[in-house]
Structures are given as structure tokens and as C-alpha cells.
Amino acid sequence: MIDEYTLEQAKAKGVRAETLLDNELLTEAFGTLEQGYISAWRATTIDDVSAREKLFLAINIVGKVRDHLGAAIANGKLAQAELNELTRTAERRKRFGVL
Template sequence: MTDESPLQQTAARGSRAKALLDDELLAGAFDALEASYSSAWRQTLIDDVAGREKLFLAINIVGKVRDHLGAMVANGRLAQAELKELAQTAERRKRFGVL
């Protein structure tokens, strides 16, 4: 049988990640960072290869943070579904006298 504590933690973390992704302030911060990094990247001098690479990485990191939060949301939904299934299975066993 699956231990519910890690599932509950994953579900809770998924809910928190969803709240963060839905937060207008954080979404605005992500957008502002991407725009700022992109603008700075376009304005680099032709011989500033290191500067462009750092800005390129910064732009990608913002996307990776968003993707990570999205993965946490998805994992949280899966954990909630598994918790629901465990609860339904326990209820059926209880109802039919199977221990």
C-alpha cells in the first residue's frame, strides 16, 4: 500500500505551485525579467560573446523556473488523484467488510 504522507506533501506542494503560477505579481515578474534580459541581449556589442551567453542563460532560467512550477502542479494533481483513489478503495473495503 502507498504511504499517504508523501502523496499529501506532493499534493500540497502542487497546490502552492499553482497558486504561485496564478499570482499576477509573479507572472508579471517573470514577464518583466524575460523582457529585460531579451532587450539587454539584443543591445550587446558584437564582440560581447560572454555577455550574450549569460543573458541567454538568464532568459532560459526564467522559463525553466516556470516549467518546474508547472511540473509541480502536474505532480500535485496526480498525487491528489492517487489520494482520492486510495480513499475510495479504503471506503469500498470498509463497506464490504474486507480488511
């Protein structure tokens, strides 16, 4: 079982990640980067394999960063649910005199 401190950290990290993904400037930056990489990728010549591979990786990295933040949000929400359950369990034990 995970301790409350670790759950609180995961919850806080999730809140920060959600704030980032909700930030208009960051969302715009992700979109601009992705579109720029895609445009450059499409503009490569048929024999420029190295550039296409690098641009493909760059496009995927933008997605991976976005996915990482999404995972932090999901983990934070799970941590919050577990903290809520710990609180409910503690309240029930207190109410029924079980320590």
C-alpha cells in the same frame, strides 16, 4: 507505493505552486525579467559573446523556474488523484467487508 503523507505533501506543494503561478505580481515579474533579458541580449554587440551567453542563460533560468512550478502543480494533481483512488479503495473494502 508512496505513503499518504508523501502524497499529501506533494498535493500541498502543488497547491502552493499553483497559487504562485496564479499570482499576478509573480507573473509580471517573470515577464519583466524575460523581456528585459531579451532586450539586453538583442542590444549586445557582435563581439560581446560573454554577455550574450550570460543573458541567454538568464532567459532560460526564468523559464526553468516557471517549468519547475508547473511540474510541482502536475505532481500535486497526480498526488490528489492517487489519494482519491486510495480513499475509493478503502471505502470499497469497508463496504464489502474486506480488510
